[in-house]
Amino acid sequence: MSTAHRLTATGPSYADLAVHLRCHGPLPAADPAWIIEVVDRSGLTGRGGAAFPTGRKLRAVAGGSRRSGAPVVVANGCEGEPASSKDRTLLLKAPHLILDGIALAARAVGAQDMRLCVHEDQTDVIRTLRQALGERRAAGAPGADVEIVTVPDRYVASEESALVQLLNGGPALPLATPPRPFEKGVRGRPTLIDNVETLAHLALAVRHGADWFRSAGTPDAPGTALVTLGGAVAVPGVYEVELGLSGAELLAVAGGPVEPLRAVLCGGYFGAWLRSDRFAPARISARGLQNAGAAMGAGVFLALPATSCGLAETARVARYLAAQSAGQCGPCLNGLPALADALTGLAMRGDRKAATTIASLAPYVAGRGACRHPDGAVRLVTSALSEFGDDLRLHTSRGPCAGLRRAPILPVPAASSRVPERV
Numbered sequence: 116m117s118t119a120h121r122l123t124a125t126g127p128s129y130a131d132l133a134v135h136l137r138c139h140g141p142l143p144a145a146d147p148a149w150i151i152e153v154v155d156r157s158g159l160t161g162r163g164g165a166a167f168p169t170g171r172k173l174r175a176v177a178g179g180s181r182r183s184g185a186p187v188v189v190a191n192g193c194e195g196e197p198a199s200s201k202d203r204t205l206l207l208k209a210p211h212l213i214l215d216g217i218a219l220a221a222r223a224v225g226a227q228d229m230r231l232c233v234h235e236d237q238t239d240v241i242r243t244l245r246q247a248l249g250e251r252r253a254a255g256a257p258g259a260d261v262e263i264v265t266v267p268d269r270y271v272a273s274e275e276s277a278l279v280q281l282l283n284g285g286p287a288l289p290l291a292t293p294p295r296p297f298e299k300g301v302r303g304r305p306t307l308i309d310n311v312e313t314l315a316h317l318a319l320a321v322r323h324g325a326d327w328f329r330s331a332g333t334p335d336a337p338g339t340a341l342v343t344l345g346g347a348v349a350v351p352g353v354y355e356v357e358l359g360l361s362g363a364e365l366l367a368v369a370g371g372p373v374e375p376l377r378a379v380l381c382g383g384y385f386g387a388w389l390r391s392d393r394f395a396p397a398r399i400s401a402r403g404l405q406n407a408g409a410a411m412g413a414g415v416f417l418a419l420p421a422t423s424c425g426l427a428e429t430a431r432v433a434r435y436l437a438a439q440s441a442g443q444c445g446p447c448l449n450g451l452p453a454l455a456d457a458l459t460g461l462a463m464r465g466d467r468k469a470a471t472t473i474a475s476l477a478p479y480v481a482g483r484g485a486c487r488h489p490d491g492a493v494r495l496v497t498s499a500l501s502e503f504g505d506d507l508r509l510h511t512s513r514g515p516c517a518g519l520r521r522a523p524i525l526p527v528p529a530a531s532s533r534v535p536e537r538v
């Protein structure tokens with residue numbers, strides 16, 4: 116069990132409509148109830164981070180249409196995680212699979228209004244999508260009238276409720292929930308918001324059936340997933356893997372570690388660190404990583420070398436996350452910079468009070484925002500303190516370690532420099 120080629124079956128280049136149809140065949144003329152039934156039985160879960168059962172979401176939106184009018188389908192291709200490239204890769208290589216998924220999801224819930232959201236600075240993705248939509252219009256294929264919507268390039272702008280607010284003519288900022296979008300979303304209609312990879316899987320599950328979908332992965336984590344593997348591995352990149360493989364097998368997909376590892380960041384910047392000895396046997400699935408104390412998130416895995424400083428790496432990301440707060444909620448606005456400051460003090464100066472400060476701040480930040488942004492940041496910071504306990508003791512007893520001299524492993528967009536270090 117290692118790599119798989121379902122979403123990636125058309126190869127590494129852009130698959131135009133003719134290539135796409137040769138590889139995957141035409142869309143079946145399935146009726147709405149059958150689509151929902153197949154997706155339900157397939158066990159497909161969201162691949163954007165929440166891992167919510169896709170069939171259940173379809174059913175909720177379809178049911179809501181009886182009360183609140185025709186639903187809206189929104190495909191989320193924004194990929195807010197700076198270290199993730201899987202949605203972008205899929206949008207560039209296999210946009211027709213995503214458009215198929217949008218068309219089938221719309222048929223399942225009874226929607227005519229279909230949107231595909233991407234970040235405004237992804238001009239190559241937008242160009243590719245326009246080309247794909249043009250091919251569908253010429254062929255009279257379903258999904259030709261999907262509207263491309265551009266979203267500001269901020270971490271929280273692609274959060275579900277922020278997308279709804281943007282599509283309703285407001286700013287792309289998260290809203291306190293409920294109501295959730297599936298109850299009352301775009302123009303007050305029940306709104307299905309799914310990650311683009313999820314919709315691409317949906318297109319294949321409906322074509323080939325639930326048993327086919329479950330023939331990869333494990334019974335409790337069926338199917339494949341796109342993952343972004345980076346850091347100290349031989350061939351960083353985006354790969355499609357069967358869910359349920361071990362952490363060690365996952366790293367081998369990218370050619371294996373190029374030097375001894377200290378830890379692996381699982382799930383991206385909303386995820387958590389796992390020490391390398393705990394990562395190796397962990398199962399790569401939402402439940403498997405949760406059992407190990409981490410998260411699958413958007414499928415990002417970054418390998419940290421043994422000679423790097425996990426505390427300093429996390430402090431840089433914490434500063435980035437603090438800068439990406441929408442600035443609407445006090446615990447997030449004030450709490451995240453304070454957490455980042457404390458971790459920076461520990462990493463850079465061996466501040467002995469930092470761990471206590473973080474432990475006392477965390478409960479007042481996590482779960483206190485309108486969205487889950489602060490929860491993810493707290494999880495990342497607290498996982499650093501528990502997984503890098505040896506480093507913590509070293510920093511507070513002897514000062515910063517030699518790992519500070521290494522080039523950073525975790526990518527942090529330059530925009531985070533807007534928030535200066537507050538020490």
Ligand code: SF4
Nearest residue numbers: 441443444447484486
């Ligand atoms: S929790 Fe933070 S990111 Fe989320 S809405 Fe409030 S201020 Fe914005």
